[in-house]
Amino acid sequence: MGNRFIVIEGNIGAGKTTLATKLADEMKAKLVLETFEDNPFLPKFYKDQKRYAFPLELSFLAARYQQLKSDLKQGDLFNSIIIADYYLMKSFIFAKITLSDDEFRLYRQFFDLIRSFSAKPDILFYIHREVSVLKNNIMNRGRVYEKDLDTEYLSSVSRGYFNYFKEVRDFPVVVVDATEADFQNKKYYREFAELLNRKFPCGVTNIKVI
Numbered sequence: 405m406g407n408r409f410i411v412i413e414g415n416i417g418a419g420k421t422t423l424a425t426k427l428a429d430e431m432k433a434k435l436v437l438e439t440f441e442d443n444p445f446l447p448k449f450y451k452d453q454k455r456y457a458f459p460l461e462l463s464f465l466a467a468r469y470q471q472l473k474s475d476l477k478q479g480d481l482f483n484s485i486i487i488a489d490y491y492l493m494k495s496f497i498f499a500k501i502t503l504s505d506d507e508f509r510l511y512r513q514f515f516d517l518i519r520s521f522s523a524k525p526d527i528l529f530y531i532h533r534e535v536s537v538l539k540n541n542i543m544n545r546g547r548v549y550e551k552d553l554d555t556e557y558l559s560s561v562s563r564g565y566f567n568y569f570k571e572v573r574d575f576p577v578v579v580v581d582a583t584e585a586d587f588q589n590k591k592y593y594r595e596f597a598e599l600l601n602r603k604f605p606c607g608v609t610n611i612k613v614i
């Protein structure tokens with residue numbers, strides 16, 4: 405039967421969207437991309453994190469739930485391959501970093517409700533890049549509100565993902581060390597694409613793309 409629901413994850417600026425789009429194109433798969441450009445709280449959050457974190461996290465959670473619900477209908481999962489550039493847990497990982505303890509407790513109640521409706525991936529690939537590389541990518545793409553994104557924030561997002569992966573038992577998580585690999589380059593892209601033909605055990609496997 406193979407992998408039907410494939411997730412490409414990674415820190416901010418890891419190159420998830422480009423890679424997921426290329427793969428979906430090649431595999432004639434349905435592409436599910438995270439939408440964030442229309443989120444009015446995101447630019448505000450980067451200016452004043454304390455004040456806007458809670459509405460930001462709730463709005464992301466609501467938007468992602470809506471999207472996954474409509475894009476991952478049961479029928480779709482049987483009929484076609486789906487490639488997404490995020491997994492619902494991303495919301496949880498970010499919220500744990502951005503919210504205060506009491507806000508997070510409240511957030512968690514909503515998250516647990518929503519989580520019970522969401523599909524589990526058949527496989528999740530996490531593109532790992534060093535923070536200095538992420539910072540470079542973020543600067544080069546030039547989204548104004550991300551210009552002051554600091555190293556500590558990016559490091560805490562990476563730690564958040566790795567802590568979560570330690571708990572995953574029911575699907576394979578492939579951590580792809582791609583610090584030296586640009587997937588715009590055909591050689592690296594092919595090397596990554598070949599991983600999709602391999603079988604991985606549940607839990608974490610570390611791979612380096614060279």
Ligand SMILES: Nc1ncnc2c1ncn2[C@@H]1O[C@H](COP(=O)(O)OP(=O)(O)OP(=O)(O)O)[C@@H](O)[C@H]1O
Pocket residue numbers: 414415416417418419420421422438440446460461464494495498499502550
């Ligand atoms: N739950 C969240 N809480 C706070 N910020 C978030 C959350 N989800 C997304 N963001 C922000 O939205 C923006 C887009 O995030 P994301 O990492 O998905 O895209 P990206 O950096 O364009 O990815 P890539 O370059 O890997 O394709 C980033 O500024 C990110 O920090």
